[in-house]
Amino acid sequence: MALSGDFIAFVVLASAIVFGVLTFLGSGVIVHRVVALALSFLGMAGLFVLLGAELIAGIQVLVYAGAVSIVIVFALMLTPSHTHKPRTPTWRALAALVGCGAFGGIIWAVLLERTTNGTPTDALEFAVRDVGVLLFGRYALALEIVSVLLTVALIGAIVIGQKQKGGAQ
Amino acid sequence: MSMFVSAMTTAAVMMGITLGFVTYAIYAERKVLGWMQLRIGPNRVGPWGLLQTVADVLKLLLKEDIVPHKADRTMFLLAPIVAFVPSFTVIAALPFSEHLLLADITIGLLYVLAVSSISTLGIVLGGWASNNKYALLGGMRAAAQMISYEVPLLLSVVPVVMLAGSLRLGDIVQEQAGGFWHWYIVPQFFAFGVFLIASVAELNRTPFDLPEAESELVAGYHVEYSGFRFAFFMLAEYMYVFAMAAMTTVLFLGGWHAPHPALDVVPGVVWFVLKFVGVVFFLFWIRATLPRLRVDQLMGFAWTVLLPIALLDIVVTAIVQSIIR
Numbered sequence: 001m002a003l004s005g006d007f008i009a010f011v012v013l014a015s016a017i018v019f020g021v022l023t024f025l026g027s028g029v030i031v032h033r034v035v036a037l038a039l040s041f042l043g044m045a046g047l048f049v050l051l052g053a054e055l056i057a058g059i060q061v062l063v064y065a066g067a068v069s070i071v072i073v074f075a076l077m078l079t080p081s082h083t084h085k086p087r088t089p090t091w092r093a094l095a096a097l098v099g100c101g102a103f104g105g106i107i108w109a110v111l112l113e114r115t116t117n118g119t120p121t122d123a124l125e126f127a128v129r130d131v132g133v134l135l136f137g138r139y140a141l142a143l144e145i146v147s148v149l150l151t152v153a154l155i156g157a158i159v160i161g162q163k164q165k166g167g168a169q
Numbered sequence: 170m171s172m173f174v175s176a177m178t179t180a181a182v183m184m185g186i187t188l189g190f191v192t193y194a195i196y197a198e199r200k201v202l203g204w205m206q207l208r209i210g211p212n213r214v215g216p217w218g219l220l221q222t223v224a225d226v227l228k229l230l231l232k233e234d235i236v237p238h239k240a241d242r243t244m245f246l247l248a249p250i251v252a253f254v255p256s257f258t259v260i261a262a263l264p265f266s267e268h269l270l271l272a273d274i275t276i277g278l279l280y281v282l283a284v285s286s287i288s289t290l291g292i293v294l295g296g297w298a299s300n301n302k303y304a305l306l307g308g309m310r311a312a313a314q315m316i317s318y319e320v321p322l323l324l325s326v327v328p329v330v331m332l333a334g335s336l337r338l339g340d341i342v343q344e345q346a347g348g349f350w351h352w353y354i355v356p357q358f359f360a361f362g363v364f365l366i367a368s369v370a371e372l373n374r375t376p377f378d379l380p381e382a383e384s385e386l387v388a389g390y391h392v393e394y395s396g397f398r399f400a401f402f403m404l405a406e407y408m409y410v411f412a413m414a415a416m417t418t419v420l421f422l423g424g425w426h427a428p429h430p431a432l433d434v435v436p437g438v439v440w441f442v443l444k445f446v447g448v449v450f451f452l453f454w455i456r457a458t459l460p461r462l463r464v465d466q467l468m469g470f471a472w473t474v475l476l477p478i479a480l481l482d483i484v485v486t487a488i489v490q491s492i493i494r
Contacts, residue, residue, distance in 0.1 A: 058279035066286030069293045
């Protein structure tokens with residue numbers, strides 16, 4: 001691949017994501033972890049911009065990166081105040097490594113398939129208006145179902161949370 | 170490469186303009202507050218006190234840069250940057266006139282609102298990393314307040330997007346051409362009200378300045394910060410005054426358009442600046458007029474007053490629009 005601006009941007013963003021994820025997994029301080037999470041979310045938004053999907057990038061920042069401050073608040077309120085690093089057993093680390101390897105292999109296969117068959121420039125001509133028309137026209141029912149699903153999940157989380165609170169008492 | 174250089178130059182020029190704005194916005198705020206409280210305001214440094222802010226900034230820069238011993242050093246150093254960078258990044262997308270616009274983004278409106286939400290992280294982080302109870306309380310209040318008021322803020326711009334049919338800020342202004350009765354403040358007065366109130370709350374300014382309530386929290390989230398890092402927090406705050414006033418102008422006050430087509434001979438930038446200054450003055454005015462809200466009033470107001478109005482506005486706009494078409 002030539003050393004174009006896109007490529008440099010990709011390398012910078014990808015390393016930001018990887019660094020963020022590694023810090024998220026490795027850091028012992030929970031707030032550091034959340035900030036690392038924000039970094040990887042922002043990196044992902046940057047990748048979306050590189051792919052020409054500006055709308056998704058904007059939503060990524062608004063919904064995920066912007067909401068990280070709430071995650072910090074929850075992290076501070078719901079976790080013990082002393083900092084500790086959870087010790088991972090060796091077998092679990094090995095399993096994680098195998099899982100990552102398998103995931104990487106699948107992604108690699110998918111990418112090989114795509115670059116030979118598909119044209120990645122399709123996304124560039126996709127306007128916000130088209131997204132809206134498709135979302136509220138053809139896929140309106142799917143959208144509604146997903147919203148109901150999310151609401152159900154939200155209520156379910158509250159119910160489970162309350163049960164656990166009652167059980168502790 | 171030349172594109173990169175020109176981008177950097179524009180960014181530097183914009184930085185100069187916004188720094189100039191911040192310098193004189195602080196001066197104007199102190200003068201206006203002074204007059205409203207029957208004082209004179211700053212009048213010692215330079216003619217009419219015009220160099221007061223310059224002197225203040227120099228003093229801040231010369232101060233010792235203190236990092237508290239028990240603070241989380243990395244996060245403490247990072248927080249002012251996290252708070253400031255989005256505030257400056259937002260300005261790139263604002264259209265000041267038909268031709269004066271740095272980045273023409275198709276999702277301009279979404280971009281501005283999304284990027285500005287990251288600053289909350291800097292404030293919460295600063296409050297937590299200081300390892301100080303007042304700072305943490307201020308940071309927590311900031312998180313609660315900014316997240317609550319972001320919801321009505323986002324919803325209040327939806328009717329504008331529905332009328333304009335675009336998320337591009339330039340298009341939104343273009344749709345408001347042809348006299349002040351075309352400005353969105355007329356058909357969307359309630360959305361305008363919700364937006365204005367929610368933006369004051371997002372700016373953490375009086376009457377919504379609970380995160381830095383000096384009489385209860387010493388100074389809130391930035392109590393442990395000194396010198397340059399404190400200046401960064403302050404700078405971010407006034408940058409957002411700049412961005413929010415510009416957004417109000419763009420979304421509801423017709424941007425660079427003249428109030429009447431006959432006045433089009435005056436360049437658009439002049440109109441933009443006039444409206445912009447009007448909004449900024451309004452922010453100073455309510456600061457001098459209204460007392461600070463209590464925490465319980467604050468949250469109730471966002472969820473039980475602003476949110477229903479914004480939602481109702483969206484529904485009514487949708488109904489009216491479908492009838493007209």
